[in-house]
Amino acid sequence: MCHYCGCREIPxxxxxxxxHERVTDAAGDAVRALERGDTAAARELVDVMSRELATHWxxxxxxxxxxxxxxxxxxxxxxxxxxxxxxxxxxxxxxxxADPTDVRxxxxxxxxxxxxxxxxxxGLFPASLTALSGDEWDASMAAWRAAHPQEKQG
Numbered sequence: 001m002c003h004y005c006g007c008r009e010i011p012x013x014x015x016x017x018x019x020h021e022r023v024t025d026a027a028g029d030a031v032r033a034l035e036r037g038d039t040a041a042a043r044e045l046v047d048v049m050s051r052e053l054a055t056h057w058x059x060x061x062x063x064x065x066x067x068x069x070x071x072x073x074x075x076x077x078x079x080x081x082x083x084x085x086x087x088x089x090x091x092x093x094x095x096x097x098a099d100p101t102d103v104r105x106x107x108x109x110x111x112x113x114x115x116x117x118x119x120x121x122x123g124l125f126p127a128s129l130t131a132l133s134g135d136e137w138d139a140s141m142a143a144w145r146a147a148h149p150q151e152k153q154g
Contacts, residue, residue, distance in 0.1 A: 012064065012141050013125050015148075019056040020117045023049050027110040034106065039097040046106065050092045055147050057085045060120075063143025064128060067136040074131065077124065084116050 030045035061082060068074045091109055095102045132140070145151070 010129070010137075012137065012144055013128070015144060016056070016060065016064075016125070017121065019052060019059075020121065023052045023056070024110075024114065024117065026052065027113055031107055031110055034097060034103050042097050042106075046092050046095060046097070050089070053085075053089065053092075057089070058147035059144035061085070062147060063140035064124075064132075066143065067139055068124065068128060068131055071131060074124070074127065077119075081116065081119060081124070084112070088113065088116075 026045045026049045030042045030049070033039075033042035033045060065078045065082065069078045088109060091105065095106055097103060097106065
């Protein structure tokens with residue numbers, strides 16, 4: 001994860017990174033639960049991931065992704081990220097964690113999630129520092145807030 005550009009100090013990026021950390025923690029816990037043979041705990045953790053990711057993706061796609069997608073330099077990159085969101089979003093609720101094939105798929109998905117997050121945190125988020133105007137940051141944050149109505153709004 002990049003620490004050199006300062007994007008981690010932007011409030012919206014901090015929120016996205018905190019969400020990434022929560023979902024990767026749940027993914028790791030789910031993998032460990034599967035290794036113990038605790039499919040019920042793993043299913044609960046996968047469901048936590050699904051819920052966290054749904055609001056996270058709504059905030060990203062409705063805000064930061066939407067304003068950056070207008071720049072042709074980022075369109076294809078963002079389209080690929082959104083496609084990865086859709087793939088994982090379809091996979092997680094469909095996993096049968098009692099099926100060894102799906103257990104392997106869940107492990108692969110956890111690894112792919114880490115790679116996906118790196119594309120955002122090491123690529124898109126630093127690029128946003130120079131790509132976005134003040135109004136675009138405001139629109140991005142408004143989209144995050146709309147996706148997280150339960151969060152304390154300051």
